[in-house]
Amino acid sequence: MTFKAKRPTLRDVAEVAGVSEMTVSRVLRGKGVVSQRTREHVTAVVEKMGYVQNHLAGSLASARSNQVAVIIPSLNNNVFTEVMAGITSELDKAGYNAVVGISDYDLKKEEMLVYSMLSWRPAGVVVPNIHHTDRALKILRNTEIPVVEMMNLTQQPIDISVGLDHKAASQVLADYLISRGYKRFGCIGGSPKDRSAAERVTTIKKRIRDHGLDVFAPDLFEEPPNFSGGKSGLSQLLELRRDLDAVFFSNDTAAMGGIIHCIEQGIVIPDDLAIAGFSGLAAAQNFPKKLTTIATKRFETGRMAARCIVNRLSNVVTKPVIDMGFQLIEGQTA
């Protein structure tokens, strides 16, 4: 008969080391004074026993956590993975860990994530964008931990907002293409699930129409605005309207798919067709013709979001609205 050893607790370590639990605790956390001799002895015992701290108990007792909850809409989108990279790099430095939840662009799912993540009593929380269900909003407003809303900037954040003004950026991009003399525009992407993308498309359409120009943006694209979706989307769009002379894609990845379609079909960019994206991904700037797009600071946005959390936790005063800005890349495709 074999006995499955229960995993050791602080008490076990303390007993073996011949000291009190508090002493072991102090050694493990590197807090409080412990003599050099004791410290070394305890460390050795901990190592030998393969003791792993129990943060559940620790956090419960201390009402403190080093976890930061981060909710992002998707991992299949370079934009969010770059933001995540920024967040984790900054949290790492300050000794915090990111706990990631994927909302799938679904506000109801986001609400569930908010609830379930806060139930682990994290030190802070980062959520995307500015739209939330009423219940999610209520929970986020009620919590005393720092809350960062990230990506799309808002002037009335729950707590802190970090991002850029998608509407302003879309207007700059639309104005640029209009100023280049294009007349018959198309739009691809901007499914209502991704509210920021939808807002960009809406803004661009309005801007173009305000100039008395035409824009064709049917809601017929089933595919997500990724590379393949951009490629097949452009193909469908051009079948319906052969006379378009400029197409906006809701993001750079989809735009790259569009460019590939043009290369395949012998459509000359930008003479036959102009193409514009949104984000400023590195890959799109390495295409045969650099993509005309809006450059955004994705990594930096994540880093700033994390920094706001960390600052708040260190009682450093933080501005509630942080505009990361954007920049038009004129590129060679429009």
Next chain:
Amino acid sequence: MTFKAKRPTLRDVAEVAGVSEMTVSRVLRGKGVVSQRTREHVTAVVEKMGYVQNHLAGSLASARSNQVAVIIPSLNNNVFTEVMAGITSELDKAGYNAVVGISDYDLKKEEMLVYSMLSWRPAGVVVPNIHHTDRALKILRNTEIPVVEMMNLTQQPIDISVGLDHKAASQVLADYLISRGYKRFGCIGGSPKDRSAAERVTTIKKRIRDHGLDVFAPDLFEEPPNFSGGKSGLSQLLELRRDLDAVFFSNDTAAMGGIIHCIEQGIVIPDDLAIAGFSGLAAAQNFPKKLTTIATKRFETGRMAARCIVNRLSNVVTKPVIDMGFQLIEGQTA
């Protein structure tokens, strides 16, 4: 003077509802019998008070968790984000949450993540590949929760292995290109940080040399094997050796960068130069010439890894080694 209300506890809810803590607990967890009347009343009070459960206390008391720790090397790699998507989709269904840590291909960092994630007492843990530091290995061997090693298959897993045989896949790919008659090979990528990629490159080189053929694979590429790295890498490689007739890239994304380089330079694929990737990403199959590569089941691998954890936790017997297989895509680039 304002009083910051402390967030409500089970006891507070119980008091307001006029029942015991246990009754509230039963309602919240949906376990045990509670009268319909009481249940509705308690639910209403919970909602009104904006009570958020404290899983720290709950997990500590019950020694149970619905969190599964997942460590992946990087988020800037489609392969891992697709695997993650598979994991979260499957965990979701079973009521578990993924907690993600990014190791950055760094075994020491992975070790720290293993320790810090296990300290939150998750229900299971998923780690990439088959290489770990001694301490990480010791911790993972010592834990009684299910451990899945994923991506690269091993016949001697710590607990469960899910993935494909990268060596076998590399041989199939190398053999295919050799059979097509190419003679002067090049390799791009395979930095030692990504051990699976390095193993693939080593295998391919050996296979080619075993056939008495030449392969040029200098270790001079600073850039990571992403799109831009693949593009500039091919450019550098061809400057050093103009006579190459086939190039292996360590992944599809880098290979796409290589294809773009060829398009820009007027290099005809595959007549002037053959190109091969690894992974079978959708985007690469939407390029003007479909990429010759090895198709892998990324989403399914993640799903299977998660399913193994869930099965184990439900006491369903699980095979310790699960080969997800691979498939040669002959494509049009080689």
Next chain:
DNA sequence: TTGAAAGCGCTAACAC
């Protein structure tokens, strides 16, 4: 169907 007692494994606060 409900409640009371005990304790999960740790840390804060204080005593020595």
Next chain:
DNA sequence: GTGTTAGCGCTTTCAA
């Protein structure tokens, strides 16, 4: 420098 005491907010177990 080190130890003692009293919880943190829940769930388990058992009694009513």
